Amino acid sequence: MAENSNQNTSVVVERLRGWSANAISEVIEFRGETTIVVPRNVLRDVAERCRGDKELQFNLLTDATCVDRYPLEPRFEVNYHLVSIPRRDRLRLQVRLSSDDPAVDSLVPVWPGANWLEREIFDLMGIRFNGHPDLRRILMPEDWEGHPLRKDYPVEGYRDIPTTASRYTRNRP
């Protein structure tokens, strides 16, 4: 099993390196999973390759998520989890973003299913996706301030936000 996944990895890495020397900045192998770290400016092109290339065929974008490594820099890691249904393979594309400009090209033009996934990351982590057709908050209320999944956002929230209970007691005579 592990041998098989390594073979697949080398195919993917070879195809992407053969296409452009700048396509991959790092390859991480951990617990049988492959992570390809991609420079921010080529993410969409690499994604296009991964989906369209006859030998890769990553046709399903299964997940997109973000990790906040505050206070380290680059602070954010955006992970895209890809599946190739015909080849039975998985791959993780990772982009690292610094805190002063947390923005990256949207992958909605490549996989329309990225739409809500990227909206969720925007909502909870505050990453901007350039070229996203509808970048609005999705889980939090539209007038919410801050991005709750960031590490500098307290787990219990900000206490000065009035709760329903405090409103109720305040309005009573």
Place this chain on the structure above:
Amino acid sequence: MSIQTASTSVETATGQAKTMVLNMGPQHPSTHGVLRILLELDGENVVKAIPDMGYLHTGIEKSCEDKTYSQAITLTDRIDYLSPLGNNLAYCLAVEKLLGLEVPKRAQYIRVMMVELQRISSHLVWLGTHAIDLGAMSVFLYCFREREEILKIFEFVAGQRMMTSYIRIGGLALDLPAGWRQRVEKFLKMMPGRIDEYEDLLTGNRIWIGRTKDVGYISAEDAVALSMTGPTLRAAGLAYDNRKVFPYSSYDEFQFDVPTRTDSDCFGRYMIRVAEMRESLKIIRQALDKIAPDGPFRTEAPGIIPPEREKMKTEMEALIYHFKIFTEGFSPAPGQAFATIESPRGELGVFVASDGSPKPLRVHFRAPSFINLQALPKLIEGKLLADVIACIGTIDIVLGEVDR
């Protein structure tokens, strides 16, 4: 009925076409929770649909970051509340992957049996509520009758009917109690006939066919492009099932089929789920034969898995480990892992990132309902308002999972 013939409202007949915006939900019985959909209607036709959610957002992913790895299991129960065992399993698989833990075969088989029982119970709730949405009241009562039997098994095995937290990191919370085999046997004997009964009520029923056939069609290409998984994708003709494609928990040792269809409408998805219930029964039958009467139900990993009670009374190390696990927790090596299972709704993935501390740096749930719901506008735009109900039901959303 085509769009042209259906939209002969007064406005269109007089040349003054006007659309109306209808707010469906969040408190609407057929949205299965608190889903709100903004519908732009032209007569009875849906022009545009915008799903709006977040009413049940409880920040479970944030809360997980503030708990130790073991404590977070109780939160996973509450994401997809129709399939808590599936959530436990996905989360534990991710943490086990991060730790590099091997789970004993016996525990893997027990996990498979429990998760397949859970799949049947989840499909039963789906079938019952979907049928009640479309006007077949009695199916709901029958489905819940059988679901009750499954919940009784869960209560017997795990002590809880719904929020079981039975699957733990490295194995299970408890060993199976005496008499479990008879209970499951009894259920297996009863269930096939009951599934036939549901089919008698629905499959050939003219009203059922009228409400579901050719309703909510989506092509296989669109379904993949929109990241849909689970029965919806299989009804579109793609045999993508994590149990077969990326086997976990020894699923590769079980014989079962992945039902697919090509009609990709509400009726097709109904047939897929019914067929899946039968396949689950097959898997449970095989699991019964595989589960040995005695054997370990969790792995041995000092410092990660709590030691046995008996050992704590005789060995000092065991006592120290017990104390450390329940005060500080354990610290996996820095890294990240993504584990997926086939939940009743599709591919449930859990992403766990560790920075080497006893609390996870990040836990993310790839919630199949959330992502499948994304295709709802595609299913209903240009169709009748009544079909919206059928389409919401057929995606099988659980709002707890959508909003997390």
